[in-house]
Amino acid sequence: MSPTTVAPPPRLELDPKVVRKARALAGRLGRPVVDIARSHTTVSVERATLRLAGLAGADHERVPWVNHLVDAVRDQVGLEHGVTTPVWDALRREEAPDLLTLAQKASTGSVSFRTPERKGELTAARRAARGAVRPGIRRIDQQRRARDRLVGRLGDPPHRPWVYLIVxxxxxxxxxPQAQAAARAGADVIAVIRSTGQSLLDYVPEGATREGFAGTYATQENFRLMRAALDEVSRELGRYVRLTNYASGLCMPEIAALAGMERLDMMLNDSMYGILFRDINPVxxxxxxxxxxxxxxxxGIIINTGEDNYLTTADAVEAAHTVTVSQLMNEYFGKEAGLEDWQLGLGHAFEINPExxxxxxxxxxxxxxxxxxFPDAPLKWMPPTKHMTGDVFMGYLLDGFFNLAGAMTGQSILLVGMMTEAVVTPWLSDRDLALQNVRYVQRAAGGLTEDFHPPRDGFVQTRARQVLAEAVDLLDRITSEKAPKGSAPLLEAIGDGTFGLMKRPKDGGKGLDGVARRADDYDNPAITLLEEGTR
Incomplete structure (x- = not known):
């Protein structure tokens, strides 16, 4: 399943005690944040749960029914107990014959919700909710097995790194058709970028969409259409072509659920990107x-994290250690949530000023x-963007050096760099030239990781140790200085502008009004089923 390297990467002589300390500090920094996550819910978590129960569609103004239903429950009884108990209690009381009709009636204020107080009624509502959500989890399981079967039959790309291209x-x-053409030209992973601003929409658009700015809306139908198209070209090419989208922003849980049900293979899902670069509330x-x-x-989805974005606002040399800190935090949060090493597509980028x-x-x-x-993680290596000036010849050379660095260091997922990056929207011919660049380097130097062994105390070894030491110092400083005992120091560090030079206080940003503290009897059957690991 994992895009592992063809040969073992060249070794750095890092002090294992320093590495262990880095991970221990990341865990110490992450645990209070996990405690916050486990003691709160959000409107999007509750809406995702209803989507897993099969609620879909939208009204004539394209407002999804899940939004109407969650808003109605929140207005009447709050979300502290979870949305499913009041909803299935209402269905048992025959407020509506089915979930969709209930949502439609709720949108007009025609449903009375409550949290049942009698034990028998409470138990019955929760049992019914669990039964309704279970098919959505089973569908995710079925799609994972379908992917495994297709990979087993068609095979993975024979080379590493996997070539990742945006459409x-x-x-x-x-x-x-552009995605299929990209696959025929050599792309192994197709990423469909979302329309600009979708991360700030507190709803998921419905249906197939034909308009978007600098991207295409992430919707369940768009996921289904693109997955079917890539399955078709996978069979044609005799290798499984993977599909990527974005599980970030205000609807992160819902998009993740839809991606699981429609068999996407990778999702951009960074721990801090939305906080830093979209000003979404940290909690x-x-x-x-x-x-x-x-x-x-x-x-069985591989996540891609967004550490490369830090280097678009901060200096790539001075802030290199913040990338390492973020990778360690993404690893901790990912594993705590159940991700395995092969699913951690941790990000980093070729963004040092060429001067x-x-x-x-x-x-x-x-x-x-x-x-x-992160030897077992499928690292995602990002191309130069910040210092692309419009000189396409220099840009093409930089992309060649980027591809070479990926070959020398055993990267796993390589996003194809365009010589017109950050200047104009690339032409299809730009993409073809970029893929030629990748193919040349892979043919000429694809096995260079076997031969590249930095000297013990040479420039590369010394610099790597320095960055790791700075990362440990930063982790140590945050855990000891940023917040009083019993609080979440990471949130304070984010508020102080430690990452990407962006100051994002824990009580600011978009979406805070959609957060609710869980009551002692909070119930969410999707979380229960996911944590039980039932298949």
């Missing part, structure tokens, strides 16, 4: 993230550090 026109019916993000990663774990002396050697040190700290 997103705004129109799903234009995306499909909302961490609660939503834990649920979404539980779904990804169950679905810096020894920039390529620095890039090798940073990439090799990530590869050795």
């Amino acid at each position: 997103a026109t705004g129109d799903i019916y234009e995306d499909i 909302r993000t961490f609660v939503d993230q834990r649920f979404s990663r539980q779904v990804h774990a169950r679905a 810096v002396d020894e920039s390529f050697r620095l890039e090798l040190a940073h990439a090799l550090l990530a590869r050795q700290l």
Whole structure:
């Protein structure tokens, strides 16, 4: 399942005590945040649960029925006990004949919700809710098994790293032929970028969409259409082509659930991206993230994290250690939610200013550090963007060096760099040239990881040790200085602008009004089934 390297990566001589300390500090920093996630719920977690129970569709203004139903329950009885108990209690009291009709009636204020007080009624409502959600979890399980069968029959790409290419026109019916063409040209993973701003929508659009700005809306129908198209081209090519989208933003849990049900293979799902770069409330993000990663774990989806984004706002040399800290935190949060090593597509990027002396050697040190700290994780290696100036010849050269660094350090997933990146929307011919660049480096230097052994105390080894030491110092400082005992120091560090130079206080940002503290008798059958691990 995992895009592991062809040969063992070259070794850095890191002090194992320092590595263990880094992980121990990450766990110490992450545990209070997990406690917060386990003691709160959000409107999107509750809506995702209803989607797993089969509620779909939207009203004439395209507001999803899950939004109507969750809002009605929240207005009448709150979300502290979970949405499913009041909903299935209402169904048992025959407020409506089925879930969809109940949501439709709730949108007009025609349903009375309550939290049943009698034990027998409470138990019956919860039993019914669990029975309704279980088919959604089973569908995720079935899709995972379907992927395993297809990979077993068609095979994985014969090379590493997997070639990851972006397609997103705004129109799903234009995306499909472009995605199939990209696969025929050599792409192993197709990423459909979301329309700009979708992460700030507190609802998931419905149906197939034909308009979007700089991307295509993430919807269940768009997922279904693209997966079917890639299955078709997979059979044609004789290798399984993977599909990626984004489980981030205000609807992270819902998109994760839809991705699991429609057999997406990778999802962008970073622990702090939405907080830092979309100003989404930190508590909302961490609660939503834990649920979404539980779904990804169950679905066999590889997550891609977004550490590369830090280097678009902070200097890639000075802030290199913050990337390592974020990778360690993403590893901790991911494993706590049930993800395995092969599902942790931790991110890093080739973003050092090419005018810096020894920039390529620095890039090798940073990439090799990530590869050795997370040897079983399918690292996602991101191309230069920040320093692409419009000089397409220099840009093409930078992308070649990026591809070479990936070959030398054993990266797992390589996002194809475009020489027109950050200048114009790339033409299809730009994509073809970029893929030629990747293919040349893979043919000429694909096994270079076998031969690249940095000297013991040379430049690469010394720089990697320095970055790791700085990461440990930062973790140590956050855990001891950022917050009083009993609080969550990571949230304080995020508020202080420690990551990506963005200050995001825990009581600010978008979506905080969608967070609720769980009551002692909170019940969510989706979380229960996911944590039980039933198949």
